[in-house]
Every structure is written in C-alpha cells, then in structure tokens.
C-alpha cells in the first residue's frame with residue numbers, strides 16, 4: 001500500500017493533468033474467459049491467479065462460480081456485461097438496477113468480492129456486429145451508471161466500455177492523425193464524455209497479432225517490443241518501433257482531438273495465441289508476452305503518455321475450446337496456460353519469478369480414443385465420422401500451420417476421434433464410430449501435437465449421448481460460442497481431397 005501511494009504521488013507531480021484516482025499503476029491483470037467444454041474449477045483458477053501475482057482480473061460476465069471463488073481473494077475484479085444484455089439494460093433503469101443488485105451488490109456485500117469496475121458490453125462497435133449495438137450501448141451505460149449511484153456504489157465501482165481498436169483510425173497512417181471512426185464518432189464521443197463526467201475510464205483492446213494476421217506485408221518485428229524493427233513509424237519528433245504504442249497513442253490523439261486529453265485509458269485485452277495459425281505458436285507468444293510483461297514491470301508508458309503506464313489485462317489466462325472460431329482457428333488458443341492450467345511456455349514476472357502451474361487439477365483416466373489399427377482409411381464411414389467428431393469437439397489444432405498439422409492421415413482421424421471422446425467425458429460409446437475407433441492406454445501425442453485427456457468435471461455418468469454444447473457466452477473477439485462446424489468443414493474438405501486422390 002505504501003508503495004502504491006508513493007507511486008501515486010510521483011505520478012501526480014509528473015503528470016498532474018491526468019485524472020486518475022482509481023488507477024493502480026503497477027497492477028498486472030488478465031482476462032478470465034470460461035467458454036470451455038471443461039472449464040478449470042473456479043477455486044483452482046483463483047489460486048492460479050494469486051500464485052502468479054495477478055492483481056486484477058476481468059470477467060466477461062457475472063459468472064456466479066467465478067465471482068464466489070474471487071471473494072476475499074484480494075484480487076480486483078472487472079465484471080463484464082455481455083452485448084446481448086445491452087438492449088434490455090438500455091430499455092429501462094429498472095432492468096439495470098436489478099442487474100446491479102443481483103450481479104454486483106450481492107457479491108460485494110455477501111461474498112466480499114472486490115468489484116471495482118464494470119465493463120458495459122464488449123467491443124460493441126466491432127464491424128462484424130454490423131451496428132446492432134450502436135443505439136443501445138449509450139443508454140445501457142447511462143442506466144447502469146444510474147443504478148450504481150442508486151445502490152450507493154458510485155465511489156467504489158467505476159464504469160467503462162471496452163472498445164475494439166477499430167473505433168479509431170488515422171487518415172495519414174500516423175498516430176497524430178488519429179480520430180474516432182466517422183460512422184461512430186457521435187456515439188463514441190457521447191460515451192467518452194459521459195464516462196469522463198462520471199469518473200469512469202476508457203478501455204481499448206489491442207491485438208498486434210491480428211494486425212499481422214490481417215496483412216501479410218505487416219512487418220513481424222513491428223508486432224513485438226524489441227525496438228529493432230526495420231520499419232519504424234516516424235511521427236514528428238516521435239519514432240514508433242512497435243504497433244502497440246502506435247495504436248494506443250492513435251487513440252490518445254483521437255481523444256485529444258475531441259476534447260478529452262486527460263482521460264485514463266486501460267488496455268482491456270492484449271496477447272498472442274499459440275495455435276491455429278502459422279503465426280500462432282509458443283515461440284512468438286512467449287516473445288510477445290514477455291516483452292509486454294517487461295513493459296509492465298518497468299512501468300513503461302507510451303510516447304504520448306510516458307509517465308502513465310496503463311493498466312494491462314493480458315488476453316488470456318487459459319485456453320477456451322468452445323469459443324467461436326469466426327475470427328480464426330487461433331481463437332481457442334489465447335491462453336498463457338493450457339485449458340487445464342499447465343504451462344505452455346516460460347515467462348518471467350516481477351523479480352524474475354517464473355510461471356506457476358495450476359494446482360489440484362483432476363483428470364479423467366489416462367486413456368485415448370484412436371483410429372483402430374485394423375480400420376482402413378478408405379472405409380466409406382471415415383469422412384462422415386471425422387466430420388461428426390470435429391463438429392462436436394475442437395479440431396483447430398489440425399488446421400494449417402497448427403500444432404497437429406504434421407500428423408499423417410491416420411493421425412488426423414485419431415486426433416478427431418480423441419477430441420470427441422474426451423469432450424464427451426470418455427463416455428461409453430463415445431469411442432465407437434462404428435468399429436472404426438479403439439481405446440488405447442498409450443499416449444498418441446507426437447512432437448508438438450498433444451492428444452488431450454480432459455479435466456474430470458464429474459459429468460461422466462450423467463451425460464446423455466446428445467450433442468454436447470452448453471449455452472455459453474462469448475469472450476474476447478468473436479460472437480456466441482458453439483462449435484460452428486467451420487473446422488469440421490475444413491477438415492472434411494481436406495479429408496475428401498485425400499480420399500479422392502488416393
């Protein structure tokens with residue numbers, strides 16, 4: 001605490017213009033999404049957060065088990081409101097009041113959850129939302145603010161709206177040319193003004209990986225933080241050597257232009273995925289996230305705000321295998337930990353402390369479902385079976401440039417069968433596929449390709465053999481999350497090509 005006050009004081013002296021009372025400068029935060037078939041138990045996740053020194057966590061919705069587990073943990077919580085609740089929250093203050101009572105007040109008073117922030121919607125102006133939230137986001141924000149005031153929480157709980165980085169743009173390609181996107185300029189300005197007047201703050205999600213993904217000519221070195229890019233961006237007296245700083249400052253310039261030079265801006269999501277794309281691998285992810293952590297540890301700001309390092313929420317803590325893959329196959333692989341809290345790659349935190357894996361995770365039996373050695377890959381049921389398996393489980397690691405892309409045809413089929421079997425909690429009958437499949441006690445994992453055994457979620461006996469898919473909400477980029485079948489379609493197409501060619 002003393003430390004924090006000292007830092008506050010220094011900041012105020014150096015940059016007295018920034019109104020920043022709620023801002024803890026050295027906090028390390030992360031996003032905790034739960035769009036998984038086998039979510040890690042909440043108490044294990046809270047221990048994982050504490051063991052790794054995360055002081056802040058962001059939830060995409062008021063998930064009761066997550067919130068209860070966070071009670072008295074000392075971790076500060078940002079609770080998200082999913083976009084699909086925005087229309088009803090916008091419709092009446094009563095609805096917002098109920099939301100606050102049920103999803104904030106109760107957790108504060110009854111469970112001792114340190115809820116500090118509420119994120120209204122998530123990336124409402126994302127182009128793929130096609131403007132459906134443009135009319136409801138502002139009234140929803142106003143109503144939740146009114147509800148927070150009525151509940152007597154307005155000193156403790158601050159509001160924000162997480163923006164996707166494309167709410168702003170720059171006409172000349174330089175940060176100094178930044179302004180709000182013209183089609184949302186009015187509504188974004190209203191939101192910013194309202195947050196400003198109510199002591200709220202701004203949140204932006206910045207994804208250098210997506211810049212690289214979207215543009216094959218994007219210079220790889222500009223995505224990282226080494227400072228040694230061959231393609232720096234020179235903007236007046238400032239030289240930008242990484243896209244993160246350029247992107248953040250573009251927003252700061254846009255805010256200045258619209259009359260809000262001192263608003264505090266938090267980074268709500270930033271990270272790098274490890275699978276599902278040729279640029280998504282543990283090596284790049286480690287490189288990016290270590291560079292990011294080093295900035296947080298050094299308290300680095302950006303050229304426009306050198307003395308005000310933003311709060312940063314890493315995206316994400318753990319993988320989520322049931323997220324929509326509309327943005328890409330990488331969408332299920334953003335975790336710095338695997339879905340079960342095991343370590344993907346080394347990272348070094350404050351004082352050189354390394355990552356600590358999740359403790360106390362219970363797994364199902366060490367058994368895997370594979371293509372039977374006696375089955376022929378020319379069997380006419382193979383394509384349909386693999387497609388079925390990949391429709392109801394996650395086969396993104398088989399896609400081009402991914403960790404299991406090096407498997408042979410039999411390996412591909414086995415991988416699909418095993419994903420299905422594990423997702424179905426090793427249920428009797430889930431390793432059948434009309435005699436094509438067989439159980440094995442020998443781990444079929446090869447090189448980078450992990451054949452998973454899932455967490456024991458105690459559903460093994462209870463599950464009915466109906467297609468799985470709990471109703472679950474999105475987190476991060478993307479929309480509602482069910483296995484979309486896109487992976488299955490890709491897989492199926494590849495398999496068909498293989499069959500017709502052989």
Ligand SMILES: *[C@@H]1O[C@H](CO)[C@@H](O)[C@H](O)[C@H]1NC(C)=O
Pocket residue numbers: 061062063081082095098099102103
């Ligand atoms: C509380 O939040 C949950 C999760 O977002 C939501 O399903 C529920 O409707 C909310 N409760 C109220 C009263 O709005």
Ligand SMILES: *[C@@H]1O[C@H](CO)[C@@H](O)[C@H](O)[C@H]1NC(C)=O
Pocket residue numbers: 398399405406407408409412490491494495
């Ligand atoms: C499966 O195996 C083939 C042949 O080795 C490989 O080319 C392909 O990319 C793999 N993945 C899928 C999804 O078929």
